[in-house]
Amino acid sequence: MQIRRTDLPFLVTAALAEGVGSSELGLDRGRLGKGRLAEFRRAGDRVVLVLTPKHHRASGDDAALRAGAESFADTALWSAPIIHQSPDGPVVDATGLALLDLHGVAATLAARGQGEHDLERDASHLIPDQVTDGPAGARLAARLTFRSARPGDAVSGVAPLPGTVSVVQHLHLVPLPEAPLTARHHHPDSGGYGIGHHDHGAPPDRGTEVILQPRFRIRVDRAGIPVEPVVFLVDPAIPEPWRSAVVEGGNWWGQAFERAGLPGAFRVEVAPEGTDLHDLSKNVVLWVHRDGRGWSHGQALTDPRTGEILAGRVRLGSQRTEQVTALAEALLAPYGHPEEAERLAVVRETVLRRLRRLAAHEIGHALGFMHNFADRAHPLPSVMDYPHPETTLTEDGVPDLTDAYHQGLGPWDHFLVAHAYGPDAPGPPPFPPRGTGAHLPNLADEDAQGPGAAHADGAVWLPHEVDPFAALDRTLAVRRAALDGFTRGVLPPHRQTGELETRAALLHLLHRHALTAVARQVGGMRYRYALAGEPSPREPGTEPVAAPVQWKALRRCADLLTPGELVLPDRAERLLTPPAIRRTRGREYLDTRAGRVFDPLSAVEAAAALVAESLLDPARLTRTAWQHATDPARPGPGEIVDALLDACWPRAADDDGGYGTADRPGVTPGQAALARRTAGWVVLRYLAVATGGDSLPPAVRDVVEGRLQTLADRLDPPAAAPAAGPPSATPDEDRASERRTGRRLRAFLAAPTTAGLGAPPRIPPGAPL
Template sequence: MRPAFLLALALPATSVLAQSPESKPTPTIAAKTATMVHMPGLLPLDWDARAGKLYLEIPKLNYDILYTNSLPHGTGSNDLGLDRGQTSGGKIVHFERSGPKVLLVEPNQEFRSSSDDPAERLSIHQSFPESVLAGFKVEAENPDGAVLVDATDFFVRDAHGVIETLTTLKQGAFKLDASRSTIELDHTKAFPKNTEVEALLTFTSETSPGRRSYVADVTPDPHALTLREHQSFLELPPPGFTPRRFDPRAGYFPSSYRDYSAPLGEELDQRFIIRHRLIKKDPSCTKACEPVTPIQYYVDRGAPEPIRTALVEGARWWDQAFQAAGWAKGTFRVDPLPADADPMDVRFNIIQWVHRYTRGWSYGAAIADPRTGEIIKGNVTLGSLRGRQDYLIAEALLSPYVKGAPAITPSNDPMLAMVLQRIRQLSAHETGHTLGLAHNFAASAFPHTDLDETISVMDYPHPYIFLNKGGVPDLSHAYPVNIGSWDKVAIDYGYREFDRSGSAVERPAALNQILADSEKKGLIFITDEDSRPFSGAHPHAHLWDNGADPADELIRILDIRAKAIARFNANAIKPGMPMAQLEDTLVPLYLLHRYQTEAAIKEIGGLDYRYQLRDDGQINPTIVSPEDQNKAIAAVLKTLTPDTLTLPESLLQILPPRPPGLRRTQESFPSETGLTFDPIATAESAADLTLAVLFDPARASRLVQYHMRSPKAPSLRGLMEAVSKTTAERPEGGHTMSSEVERAVEFRALEAMFTLAVNPTASSQARAIAHSHLEDVLKQFTSAAPLTDTAEAIHRAAMIDRINDFNRDPEKFVPAKSIEAPPGMPIGDDEE
């Protein structure tokens, strides 16, 4: 808020202006809006239908409220990332008046003072800028200070930043066309605690769409993209919410600001978790406590059955965690959205079902009070194509459409059963984000024997597959049920309330004990930054993996994959489908091992660690044991062998070129053979997935260092030698498909080593070792006896030429690009 003396100066100026003989008297709000449609509420609205203008009444100036915007109608494009129902973060704003103007001001919440000294607070206010978001002319005013402004231009604008997104993605020179934009009255409403305004906006571009025009994929005319944007003003929550300190072990997203009044030696950055408000009806209650107001979520009615019911069921799992944290059953509630409710109403927590042109991520977002971290609205976005991808995975594994077998119906459909398992888990996962929870990618490494036991819905689960007695994949336990043991720990930390004398208080010792007890059980929290397959080093934090031992699980998955490929045939697609559809169904099966391979690779050059606090008793960072690293290397090398990568001839004989109307997409395998299926490029793309992670520059640099610290740990040179040896071994006779596959993989391994040798982000020693190994390979090739097999002789000569090209000028050498594989699942989520 601005200093009081500035406001005092502004008010007399207004009074003088209103009485000036040169100016017309300012009418009252009632007189100005007498013929308009009036909508009473927090900020009342007045619609002038004849002029097409929307007026905003501001009953109180210099009064903080929450402002946010959203996208009720999206682009339907995963590439554009502008989804139906997408929300922005919440902003604290207030209206200020200066003479004939009213300014919408966003104070700076990032830099604050906890001091009671006005001068100290003023110094911080004056040190950092605030933002004036909009300016308005006063159209009418009342004696009590209420003012009326024409807010049409404010509401008919690109508040959500669509143009910025289109520009960033190089989609053309789009601009907002005011002549094709208007207020959307059906969804413009005012309520006692919030005001909601929606506008239909048309963005136009005169340039022709390029080859990578995502707009052209989803819009009837790519020169005119029409969406809706929604803006909300909301009354700030009342006092009574107690912020809770952020702890890196607890699994929450932080809300932070800088307190420049913090004493020297104390933390400048103040961090709190984001969470919903829960207050006990009875402050003395310690078990099964009734909340004053339960947390209520609603599921989008646009989701079809049985998906909608699965979404409700999965999200409701969270009530189990709240009960474990001392709350009564029904504290967390989920129901279908009432038919007359508007999902864009900022008061509703929503789980939305969103359609896109191509499949993509789901995510959970939250609008929170920047002052305290209190969540005002949870907003889940679930992509509808997710279920279809899961169904495809199940079809590939089961090959279920056997002639003469009973017809598959919803009641006996194992693919649908797996999809609904996944939808329940996904609904719980994304809802967890809107409760304030971050990913816990270490959960899947916690040892357990019950296939239906959940450790955390906040991990990315890979479907758990096992073989039945007949050697056929079984998906009956693909995804576990109910909320997980880690999830209960996290909710206990974030939502358990400690009361004293009738008011909520914080008890740091009790909160710390919750996390200490969890760690003693082996339940730990490791999140996004530490789990990435390339830069991540943690051996237990992976995406879409299973099992406490990544190498053992990789061997198990490779065995399941081999048996499923051996029985993969026309029974994987429905009768009457184009046989070329088999290629798309094959993709998730052929690449079934990709994520478990990444998990096993992270054991190599891995470092086991925790988010330690001083004296909290957790382990110190520990290099993964040499035994586990070598075990992982042996397992990962199997993903580069011809036994793994060569498809059977019986399958190649039934894969025809694609017919008209079934074009290749990003979901298709690469091909260097024109219209026909290319088993060599397919193998190369799978090999590149392994090699890119295996020879990541950060991993290579760690291998060098960890081998120096622990001589028994594998070395980078030893790893490169193992890869070269594995990819050079071929079956007898060079004129077989498996031999050709392995020659291609050996070439891809060579290119991966080139990439490492010239990568400036790798350590100098890692690059030097890569150079040295390439020299050794060249010496081995040039000193070996001449080959009698023509195919092998040609391959060796090409390898020699490629290394010589590299040696002539390594700095200018450009390694061949990776053979791009289809994008994989995703069966998790993208962001919070």
């Protein structure tokens, strides 16, 4: 490799041209690594590749620049002796550079619990015919081989030889634009994901933090008309009709550019035959295969100086078509139905509609946009949300997916393009531009994902419904109808009947995301992203959800611990068989302690875990403690624990007519009693996790443990205390079980360890859809 320029900054990134193929690991074909600032330096008779600080620098005169450069460490990544000095620069052997694990494959495998892997140089090699050079930069290609004495299950499940896995890494050396794009400052409520650094030469009143809006360069003529559009090329490996759906959905963004005054600035098309899809001078949409349910991704390589996007990479997981198909088939049970053709047409169209939105979503990331999980209050949904299929019931009470996914951009998506790509102006652009976006709520990942997320309006995989209670009620109605109509017709005729359980699990847990949205009201708060000095169209600061709404949400969630919601209908249960020979229970199955057959109690546990996980997260319990202290009308952690425990162990027989009372036809009293106790143990296990370690402040942990002590005394009354409730409230066997539960709970409180009550159950994955 000839080094034509030294001391010249450029970007270095390592992408995977051939991946591992595991959904759990993310080491996919086409995955971009981190973009790092680098430069070659001459050191005597050697050339050194040095990574320079990207997130810390200093602007100003020469002295300020020197102070910034000398204040933060750089990294000498690689060096090699000069083997020839030509007039155009030194020549070095770049083999060692190409064989560096700059993508971090070994680190990723270790972080994902797959064991310590060492790079085996003897089994790694260059791939000369994939090495390229040109105006867009240089590419070094190599097959890297990693070995481990104790590999994890995920990597062993896809590698031909367990303990040894090889990938193809492309190391890209990318020049920075000679004429930098005008930087656009990032507004916290703009929907752009923002890239940043600290400018330590900035005036003190401005602060050191600099956050920029990522965006492509749109080249225009003197009249402002785009002359060089941003083009995304779609992998021809995507089969039809999915490929056309991807192209169509991706091209929705062209409408937003046109509305923003940039007609023709963006398009998506199928890559011509023979296109090098790993060339970073092209923006591509790749079709990626994996071994199970996994995410799709949109990435961008950016100039850290300005935020200019230099390359866009989208990875669409091919199994998404299978996941959406499975859900649609489970809801409609089309096979063998008198309207089989019509229902299968709806299944097919549902998948196509989902792929259009998925393509638009991931390309949106590559354009510089992040998620918005608060678009249920928008007139139309944004493609940057995670959508749940809009499912209703027909007049005959049959699930209907006719309009499962909205097609086209929403107003928020048009705002994203107008703000990021609208005309440049002196200083920060007006926000929001042209009056759009001012009234549209915006919530990103940190405020919407995970059980402890605080914002009351932030939740994912929901229908376009403002009222979370109405959305939950509708979802539960669809769930009941689908389970009541469950037949072998949910599976194609050629599939083995063991897979019926995966379809039943999809329906049994269909309400999981709608439940999360309701649970977010408990301890929920509302706020927005803003700058301190701008006028706010909404109330400033943070406001808790009103007390009546919090109580309504708590009771609604506790209602889902009743046997009628926890027990799979007998009609569906009787159809379930074990997986056939040579088939195994994968992640999509419910767990079983009943041998190879379906375990109804595992279904109860999984449904109960949806409630416990949402409400008993330590962050939620901590928030409710202060909210309750501020206003006792709001439920505190004690009231949350009481509500869940009372749902499983009612305080008196007349609470529900007896522990074994069935609240749905077909559930026997014995099943109801066992389901309640099973759900109760799920709640106890989540409480054990919450009270373990330092997740809860000591004062909050005391409240929770006090409620557990009260339950222990109620289930196993001390000798001097009278038993709670009439003696005949439950059968003797149930009372004996309760006493044993009380004793185990008391032992746990005396020596708290999560092992004492057992681990929470595994919930089969529900995302992505």
